[in-house]
Amino acid sequence: MILAGECLPELPEVETTLQGVRPWIKDRKIQSIVVRNPNLRWPVALPDFLVGSKVLEVWRRGKYLIIDLGIGSVIAHLGMSGSLRIVNPGEAVRTHDHLDIEFSRGIVLRYNDPRRFGSWHYSEDDPLDHWLLRKLGLEPLSEEFCADFLHRKSRSKAQSVKAFIMDGNVVVGVGNIYASEALFHAGIRPTVKASRLSFASYENIVKAIKRLLTDSIRIGGTTLRDFVSPSGQPGYFQQTLNVYGREGKPCKICSATLKKVLVTQRSSVYCPRCQSDRSKRNL
DNA sequence: CCCTGAACCTGACCGC
């Protein structure tokens, strides 16, 4: 019984995890919580009195998974390497299995996180008011996230467009992979100043982000190098990556050699030809 | 307030 969550959780992985886990734990009562290693991004903070409460709903905000228990909510983040599985009670514990939540009828939600950048919090109040979620930007698949929003918001910014769209206080769920790919699709260099881009450029960026995320969620989450889907088939998404991880390789569109630059300490691969002419025209 | 860079951590990978 394995479900949901593989390496490098971007928003589509979180959405996939959510959809995979929800039917197993919804309407079930928590029977026990086992924390084997509390030393994650922040110390795991799940009070004992959660035992006995029932999962009313599971949803997400950005890359945060939220388990609504009625009396309050568990707020989980998978960090960079976290994953959730549904296992049987007796299932052998593996390295980095830091946390179990056991539910009624022998359902165990097991959290594995080699790098321990994930987090588990509990909030009695509206989770959206939690200090981790309070300042989060728009959901990328919402209607409010549109060219007008980005264009307006970017006017006062001095940073590069890539840093801008990766800023979680602007829009959530656009990590290094999707930012790189979206800018390729939009034909815009990652290093261009956000404030210099036209409305039309932001239309292209928004369109690209929405399409990439939607497609990815449909496929069942992004995949990186060694991803193997639960069915044992190799991941599909990596075949659709145009620039991410392809430095020095030929552009799939124009065959120019892809280049890499550092933008706020993040490697950013782009096509010097495809992401040059159009971006200039759009300025 | 705005922005950049450091920090957190481990596994994969590379060169010797």
Next chain:
DNA sequence: TGCGGTCAGGTTCAGG
């Protein structure tokens, strides 16, 4: 084979 160095990634926080 093994060792050390480098890199990757999301997010927050310290500091310029």
